[in-house]
Amino acid sequence: MKTSRWRLNGEDLGQMNVADVLLVSGRFERTAAWLRAESHWEDRDNERYVDNFKRKFADQEFNAIKRRCNGLQSQKCSCIVAVKKEEKHIKRSVIKSVVGTLDLNIRFFLQGETFPGEKVKSQLFCTINREGSNRYGYIANLCVAKSARRQGIACNMLRFAVESARLSGVEQVYVHVHRNNLVAQELYQKTGFEVVEMGQFESSDDTYLLQYTR
Numbered sequence: 427m428k429t430s431r432w433r434l435n436g437e438d439l440g441q442m443n444v445a446d447v448l449l450v451s452g453r454f455e456r457t458a459a460w461l462r463a464e465s466h467w468e469d470r471d472n473e474r475y476v477d478n479f480k481r482k483f484a485d486q487e488f489n490a491i492k493r494r495c496n497g498l499q500s501q502k503c504s505c506i507v508a509v510k511k512e513e514k515h516i517k518r519s520v521i522k523s524v525v526g527t528l529d530l531n532i533r534f535f536l537q538g539e540t541f542p543g544e545k546v547k548s549q550l551f552c553t554i555n556r557e558g559s560n561r562y563g564y565i566a567n568l569c570v571a572k573s574a575r576r577q578g579i580a581c582n583m584l585r586f587a588v589e590s591a592r593l594s595g596v597e598q599v600y601v602h603v604h605r606n607n608l609v610a611q612e613l614y615q616k617t618g619f620e621v622v623e624m625g626q627f628e629s630s631d632d633t634y635l636l637q638y639t640r
């Protein structure tokens with residue numbers, strides 16, 4: 427495996443033992459949305475009209491990314507994209523260059539909440555405490571192109587997301603993972619996330635909440 431330097435929007439993030447990729451945010455959202463659609467419909471390629479479904483999913487996801495990243499008052503969202511580095515003499519289309527994507531959200535806990543999605547006594551007017559210490563990072567929509575898996579791309583994107591959250595002054599980073607997604611659970615545990623056992627969650631019984639603990 428080659429080592430290469432990782433960059434975010436031109437900023438050098440250092441040497442990483444991973445395939446040649448760059449990290450960018452604020453670019454390639456359309457391709458990121460398409461990659462998410464491919465991942466959502468993966469292993470269902472034989473279904474009828476699957477291309478139409480993928481196209482519709484990608485359009486909706488693209489609009490959703492734009493909305494999220496345009497910044498709601500209570501959260502900041504970055505769509506992080508891993509892109510294969512350009513090599514001399516090799517021309518790749520954008521769609522083939524984008525190999526991974528995830529969203530990093532910086533959110534505020536609702537009043538009374540200690541974990542994202544924790545069941546709290548509902549108040550008529552639920553307020554958000556906007557103190558800096560009341561924020562957390564939340565990872566979502568992680569996927570890597572099939573052709574680029576098992577090269578450490580997801581692992582490095584996650585480390586990068588945690589580092590970015592810390593640079594924004596946020597120490598706690600969470601993710602929800604489906605109970606049946608053993609590959610994702612293995613990945614998150616390897617990267618330093620552990621299942622949060624405490625509290626009662628609003629989220630369905632189908633998911634685990636994991637927190638970064640290193």
Ligand SMILES: CC(=O)SCCNC(=O)CCNC(=O)[C@H](O)C(C)(C)COP(=O)(O)OP(=O)(O)OC[C@H]1O[C@@H](n2cnc3c(N)ncnc32)[C@H](O)[C@@H]1OP(=O)(O)O
Binds near residue numbers: 565567571610
């Ligand atoms: C919050 C969420 O978004 S959860 C949803 C996660 N996303 C998905 O399930 C979408 C479909 N799957 C994918 O896109 C990819 O398979 C991912 C994102 C889960 C993993 O991406 P990759 O870039 O292949 O992972 P990466 O190479 O960094 O793997 C790191 C470690 O995770 C584990 N892992 C990754 N893939 C596998 C696998 N197929 N089987 C077993 N363990 C695996 C291994 O421990 C691996 O380390 P190793 O290669 O040294 O053994």
